[in-house]
Amino acid sequence: MTRSANERVTVAHIGVGGMGNGHIDWFGNLPDVDVAAVCDVDETHLNAALEHVRTLRPGRPLDGYRDFRRVLDRDDIDAITCATPDHWHTLVAISAFEAGKDVYSEKPLSRTLAESHALVKARKRTNRVFQLGTQIHEGENYHRVVEIVRSGVLGKIHTVRLWKTGGSPGLGWPEPEDPPPTLDWEMWQGPAPSHAYVPQRCHFTFRYFWDYSGGNYADFWCHIADIAFWALELGQPTSASARGETPTDGIADTPAWIDVDYEFDGLKVLWTTNIPDVPGAAGRGIGCQFEGTEGSLVVDYGDRVIFIGGEELKDIPEVPRTIPRSPGHQRNFVECVKSREQTESHLDYAHNMTLPMHLGCTSFRLKRPLTWDRATQTCVGDDAANRLLARPYRAPWTLPA
Amino acid sequence: MATLQIALALTGLVGASQPGETGWAPLFDGKDLSGWSCEGDPKGWTVEDGVLVTTGKIDGGWLKTDREYGNFVLRIEYMISGVGNSGIRIRSYRPDSVSPEVQILAPWTPTRDELHCTGSLYGHVAVSRRPDETPLAWHSMGIVCSGKDIRILVDGEVCTRANTDQVLTLKGLPPAGAIALQSSHSGPDEWVKFRRISIRDLDQDPVYVGQALRSSDAAARVSAQNRAAEIGAAMVPRLLALYDEATPQATRVARETLEWLVARASAREAARGAVEQALDAEVDGAYSGEARALAAGMLAFVGTDLSVAKLAGVLGDPVIRENALRSLISIGGPQACRALAESLGSLDDPGKLAVVVALGALRDPDTVDALTGEARDGAGPVRPAALRALGAIGDARAAETLVDASRSEDSDVRRAAIDGMLALAERQGDRGLSALLFRRASIPGATRGQRMRALAGARDLGDEKLVEDLEQAARTLDPGTLDRLPR
Numbered sequence: 001m002t003r004s005a006n007e008r009v010t011v012a013h014i015g016v017g018g019m020g021n022g023h024i025d026w027f028g029n030l031p032d033v034d035v036a037a038v039c040d041v042d043e044t045h046l047n048a049a050l051e052h053v054r055t056l057r058p059g060r061p062l063d064g065y066r067d068f069r070r071v072l073d074r075d076d077i078d079a080i081t082c083a084t085p086d087h088w089h090t091l092v093a094i095s096a097f098e099a100g101k102d103v104y105s106e107k108p109l110s111r112t113l114a115e116s117h118a119l120v121k122a123r124k125r126t127n128r129v130f131q132l133g134t135q136i137h138e139g140e141n142y143h144r145v146v147e148i149v150r151s152g153v154l155g156k157i158h159t160v161r162l163w164k165t166g167g168s169p170g171l172g173w174p175e176p177e178d179p180p181p182t183l184d185w186e187m188w189q190g191p192a193p194s195h196a197y198v199p200q201r202c203h204f205t206f207r208y209f210w211d212y213s214g215g216n217y218a219d220f221w222c223h224i225a226d227i228a229f230w231a232l233e234l235g236q237p238t239s240a241s242a243r244g245e246t247p248t249d250g251i252a253d254t255p256a257w258i259d260v261d262y263e264f265d266g267l268k269v270l271w272t273t274n275i276p277d278v279p280g281a282a283g284r285g286i287g288c289q290f291e292g293t294e295g296s297l298v299v300d301y302g303d304r305v306i307f308i309g310g311e312e313l314k315d316i317p318e319v320p321r322t323i324p325r326s327p328g329h330q331r332n333f334v335e336c337v338k339s340r341e342q343t344e345s346h347l348d349y350a351h352n353m354t355l356p357m358h359l360g361c362t363s364f365r366l367k368r369p370l371t372w373d374r375a376t377q378t379c380v381g382d383d384a385a386n387r388l389l390a391r392p393y394r395a396p397w398t399l400p401a
Numbered sequence: 402m403a404t405l406q407i408a409l410a411l412t413g414l415v416g417a418s419q420p421g422e423t424g425w426a427p428l429f430d431g432k433d434l435s436g437w438s439c440e441g442d443p444k445g446w447t448v449e450d451g452v453l454v455t456t457g458k459i460d461g462g463w464l465k466t467d468r469e470y471g472n473f474v475l476r477i478e479y480m481i482s483g484v485g486n487s488g489i490r491i492r493s494y495r496p497d498s499v500s501p502e503v504q505i506l507a508p509w510t511p512t513r514d515e516l517h518c519t520g521s522l523y524g525h526v527a528v529s530r531r532p533d534e535t536p537l538a539w540h541s542m543g544i545v546c547s548g549k550d551i552r553i554l555v556d557g558e559v560c561t562r563a564n565t566d567q568v569l570t571l572k573g574l575p576p577a578g579a580i581a582l583q584s585s586h587s588g589p590d591e592w593v594k595f596r597r598i599s600i601r602d603l604d605q606d607p608v609y610v611g612q613a614l615r616s617s618d619a620a621a622r623v624s625a626q627n628r629a630a631e632i633g634a635a636m637v638p639r640l641l642a643l644y645d646e647a648t649p650q651a652t653r654v655a656r657e658t659l660e661w662l663v664a665r666a667s668a669r670e671a672a673r674g675a676v677e678q679a680l681d682a683e684v685d686g687a688y689s690g691e692a693r694a695l696a697a698g699m700l701a702f703v704g705t706d707l708s709v710a711k712l713a714g715v716l717g718d719p720v721i722r723e724n725a726l727r728s729l730i731s732i733g734g735p736q737a738c739r740a741l742a743e744s745l746g747s748l749d750d751p752g753k754l755a756v757v758v759a760l761g762a763l764r765d766p767d768t769v770d771a772l773t774g775e776a777r778d779g780a781g782p783v784r785p786a787a788l789r790a791l792g793a794i795g796d797a798r799a800a801e802t803l804v805d806a807s808r809s810e811d812s813d814v815r816r817a818a819i820d821g822m823l824a825l826a827e828r829q830g831d832r833g834l835s836a837l838l839f840r841r842a843s844i845p846g847a848t849r850g851q852r853m854r855a856l857a858g859a860r861d862l863g864d865e866k867l868v869e870d871l872e873q874a875a876r877t878l879d880p881g882t883l884d885r886l887p888r
Contacts, residue, residue, distance in 0.1 A: 075849045076881075099848070100854070100882075126853075174649060193724075248623055249619065251650075253656075382668070384664065384668070387701055388702070391727070392726070392727045392759075395754060396782060398758050398789065401824070401828070
């Protein structure tokens with residue numbers, strides 16, 4: 001049964017310390033969305049988020065929760081958004097699917113490849129709507145780049161370069177301390193390995209620890225890999241080979257810099273932490289270069305530059321506009337909640353796009369190249385890599401099969 | 402500098418070369434030049450009566466080791482002719498970099514000042530105590546390189562000390578390089594002889610590398626981390642000792658280094674086995690619970706059935722349990738599952754809960770009986786966890802236990818049982834049983850989410866009668882269910 005287009009959608013926001021405030025703003029501005037609840041394991045964040053929603057939606061009923069499972073128990077909630085740290089993304093989403101909720105979840109999709117696989121299966125089993133929060137996807141620039149690349153004006157694309165400057169800071173040598181009384185540290189850690197509380201391991205800098213995330217690389221991979229996967233409809237790589245270093249001036253352990261070479265069918269994808277020395281890349285802290293037999297194109301979030309036959313161009317007007325434009329990333333999600341159509345950054349797409357990031361992290365940590373077998377979804381002859389790609393959960397949390 | 406102290410402790414041995422001493426390797430076997438290569442005329446270097454000889458008649462150029470050395474103690478004996486001139490280059494035999502030479506020179510020229518005499522780092526660092534320069538006699542020399550510190554000893558006495566950070570002309574000195582002997586170059590009739598050349602490569606010494614991991618210099622620390630990873634199993638106890646120092650830097654460095662070590666070993670079967678044994682030995686060894694937990698956790702990379710017994714044996718220890726379970730799940734297989742199932746009888750409730758959850762992740766049908774016991778009688782959260790684990794395994798024998806528990810008065814048990822029934826139904830090859838479980842899961846005590854999941858499952862089965870019945874039930878129990886169902 002499909003719900004009518006003018007029906008209202010009731011949303012709850014889970015994880016509202018950082019990016020969750022973006023969710024509150026985005027969804028708060030959609031007139032057919034009601035926000036029924038916000039949830040955070042930190043009371044400080046929770047109270048601020050309650051205030052934030054009330055400012056946008058004065059006088060509307062709103063509840064605060066510290067345990068996301070109580071949010072999922074509510075029958076009136078249609079969809080949740082998730083902006084927890086990475087190590088919670090999967091379990092929140094699968095629990096939501098199983099509770100009959102649709103999910104708009106922050107990137108990166110998952111903390112491990114095994115989580116990605118579990119997500120895909122659980123969504124399929126429950127037939128829920130999922131959108132990965134890659135909001136850059138909605139923009140005119142990415143749509144136009146897809147049209148230009150697919151038009152063939154660049155010839156056959158043989159190399160894709162992706163980059164994002166900056167790596168993990170060291171974060172110094174802080175000692176563990178008691179968690180603040182407002183924070184449920186045990187719940188914050190959830191399925192991740194347990195550790196004494198250190199403020200730097202928690203809010204806003206958790207990303208610089210393998211226990212919870214994979215550093216800047218894992219954070220930004222999907223925003224910029226998105227345009228390459230979309231334009232070229234890339235499948236999965238056949239190999240990944242990473243190099244780099246970790247910080248030496250603090251407790252953080254994710255890459256201070258990381259470069260990864262990937263082989264795809266007939267194509268190389270090269271991730272670097274430094275800006276590559278290619279036309280149009282200079283000055284762009286994040287970017288993607290398509291290098292083809294007839295020309296090249298550099299794209300970042302909002303801008304692009306094309307090099308063909310010695311000319312530098314902003315657009316190629318002859319290339320027709322064929323791809324329907326997005327109504328907005330969150331709007332698109334809400335419409336799909338109603339129509340039950342696939343979102344613009346749906347789970348199968350997001351999983352495929354995220355997979356090389358997991359291989360890159362694993363190759364970095366093992367300090368060796370990996371050969372990826374697409375048929376068995378395993379690294380060839382590398383038990384340790386396959387184990388690392390499936391880090392088990394900490395009890396009592398369990399990853400649904 | 403603790404690393405220098407260790408290095409210096411070894412200099413007492415300078416000149417007293419004894420074959421077979423631990424940690425020392427001969428660089429010259431007294432027979433031929435294996436392990437060396439020369440850049441000049443090979444005939445310029447000969448071996449006579451166990452002694453390495455080079456004369457000014459044929460220019461043999463620099464004779465350099467095939468291997469590179471960074472931190473080391475070199476012992477060598479030399480004799481020079483009346484106006485002989487030779488030397489030993491260290492850490493650097495590369496044309497494009499700073500290349501300090503420890504001078505060996507007969508006292509024949511007035512320019513032989515302290516910056517250019519025997520024992521000096523020629524032109525870079527002068528001797529602080531002039532050594533015995535008598536030609537035509539054997540002398541022993543020791544060269545100690547430890548991080549930024551270089552010490553030169555002649556005849557057992559320190560003659561030169563250098564801190565490479567404080568010598569401007571040594572800026573850019575590589576951290577490691579070949580060691581090279583200089584041919585005699587002061588005249589056709591002059592010569593130099595070398596014998597008893599041996600080296601202690603400190604970068605392969607677990608004690609030295611263990612100390613270097615504590616360096617305040619980040620580059621030295623990272624270098625030591627890489628050396629430690631190469632050393633492998635012998636570093637495991639030293640890394641746990643470092644971890645037990647319990648400062649933020651010690652735990653960070655120890656943990657990361659152990660991960661590098663284990664990662665490296667995981668690609669090399671012989672090293673993997675040795676590292677697994679070393680970790681296994683420490684799981685119930687002498688270090689703190691936290692360090693033993695670290696060792697247990699690292700078996701996730703390199704553990705096999707050989708580690709299962711040890712890991713299962715520490716499940717009663719709440720400090721180690723989490724990591725032991727993570728490794729047991731990573732190892733997987735029937736032996737790990739059996740050990741986990743057998744451990745249930747001896748564990749307290751938190752231990753049982755964690756093991757039940759692990760069995761749910763491992764999904765071995767042979768553990769259904771053990772889990773069924775906990776799914777019927779488990780205390781507190783153990784029972785719901787066992788019900789969910791049974792569902793995850795997807796074995797038909799668990800159906801009855803799950804259906805029984807779905808009638809429980811306890812809402813946690815009821816909910817877990819229905820979750821288990823749904824998971825079991827979704828994994829069932831037996832369509833009849835799946836249909837039965839989907840029907841049973843759609844009861845008044847179920848949540849809306851559970852009823853929706855049952856309906857989605859029923860649609861997947863393509864059982865129209867079942868779908869119709871479940872939709873009817875949903876309409877009666879909770880009309881909102883149907884509004885929110887996916888197509």
